[in-house]
Amino acid sequence: xxxxxxxxxxxxxxxxTILHKTIISMDCRDKKLLKKAYGDFxxxxxxxxxxxxxxxxxxxxxxxxGPKVLVMHFGMTGRPSxxxxxxDRPKFGHIVLAFDNDFHFAFENKxxxxxxxxxxxxxxxxxxxxxxxxxxxxxxxxxxxxxxxRKTDIKKVLLDQSVAAGVGNxxxxxxxxxAKMHPQKKIENMTETDVKAVFDAMKKVIEVAIENDAHxxxxxxxxxxxxxxxxxxxxHTGGPIEKIKVGGRATYFSPKWQEK
DNA sequence: TGCCATGTTAGTAT
DNA sequence: CATACTAACATGGC
Numbered sequence: 565x566x567x568x569x570x571x572x573x574x575x576x577x578x579x580x581t582i583l584h585k586t587i588i589s590m591d592c593r594d595k596k597l598l599k600k601a602y603g604d605f606x607x608x609x610x611x612x613x614x615x616x617x618x619x620x621x622x623x624x625x626x627x628x629x630g631p632k633v634l635v636m637h638f639g640m641t642g643r644p645s646x647x648x649x650x651x652d653r654p655k656f657g658h659i660v661l662a663f664d665n666d667f668h669f670a671f672e673n674k675x676x677x678x679x680x681x682x683x684x685x686x687x688x689x690x691x692x693x694x695x696x697x698x699x700x701x702x703x704x705x706x707x708x709x710x711x712x713x714r715k716t717d718i719k720k721v722l723l724d725q726s727v728a729a730g731v732g733n734x735x736x737x738x739x740x741x742x743a744k745m746h747p748q749k750k751i752e753n754m755t756e757t758d759v760k761a762v763f764d765a766m767k768k769v770i771e772v773a774i775e776n777d778a779h780x781x782x783x784x785x786x787x788x789x790x791x792x793x794x795x796x797x798x799x800h801t802g803g804p805i806e807k808i809k810v811g812g813r814a815t816y817f818s819p820k821w822q823e824k
Numbered sequence: 825t826g827c828c829a830t831g832t833t834a835g836t837a838t
Numbered sequence: 839c840a841t842a843c844t845a846a847c848a849t850g851g852c
Contacts, residue, residue: 678831
C-alpha cells in the first residue's frame with residue numbers, strides 16, 4: 565500500500581540502483597499498465613539512461629537522457645525490484661527494463677493498479693492532474709487555503725491529492741488520530757487551531773514514517789497503526805477502535821479520543 | 825466462496 | 839465549477 569513514505573523509499577531505492585545505466589530492452593506483459601503505446605516506451609527508453617527522479621505525492625517522475633519523463637505510479641500493490649539474473653524476474657514483475665550492466669529492473673504490481681506514463685513536463689503534469697505540492701513540503705498557508713473552500717469531512721479532504729499530495733488511507737487515519745480529530749469533523753466547524761493541529765500531525769506522521777522506512781512495526785507505540793485492525797484498543801483511552809466508512813473508505817478511529 | 829483492501833479515473837448527478 | 843456518490847479497474851488474501 566504505497567503512500568508517500570513508501571514511495572519515498574522506492575525513490576531512494578531507484579536512485580541507488582538504476583540511474584546512469586543504458587537501457588537495452590524493455591518487456592511488458594500487460595499493456596494495460598502503460599498509458600501510452602508500448603512502441604512509444606521502447607522508442608523513448610531503449611538506448612537512453614535514467615538520470616534523476618522527483619517524487620510528488622505518490623507519483624514518481626524519472627527523468628531520462630531523452631526528451632520524455634517516465635512517470636511511475638505504484639497503485640495499491642506496486643514496488644520496484646532490481647536484480648541480476650533474468651530468471652529471477654519477480655512473479656508480479658509485469659514491466660521489466662534490462663540494463664547494459666546485465667541487471668534488470670522490475671515494476672512489480674500484483675493487482676495491476678499501477679501504471680507507467682511518458683510525459684513532456686512535470687510542471688504541466690502536476691497542473692493538469694491537480695496535484696498539490698508534495699505533502700512533505702506543503703506550506704501551512706497552502707494547506708489552510710485549500711481547506712478554506714471545503715465543507716466536507718476532514719478525512720475526505722486529506723485524501724484529496726489536490727490538497728496534500730501523498731496522503732493515503734492509512735496516513736489519513738493516523739494523522740487524525742495524532743491530531744485528536746474525528747474523521748468526520750466538518751471543515752467548516754474547524755478552528756484555525758484545529759487546522760494547524762492536523763497540519764502538524766501530517767508533518768509528524770510523514771517524518772516518523774520516513775525515518776522508520778515505512779515499516780509500521782517500528783512506529784512509536786502511540787501510533788494507530790498498531791491497533792488499527794479489528795478488536796484494537798486505543799492507546800490513550802483504552803476504549804475501542806471503531807471502523808466506519810468515510811468517503812467510501814475504511815476508516816479506523818478512537819471515538820473517545822477523537823471528538824467531533 | 826465471496827468479500828475486502830488499496831488509489832485513481834470516469835461517469836453521472838446534484 | 840465544486841462536490842458527491844458509484845462503479846470500474848485486478849486479483850491476492852483471508
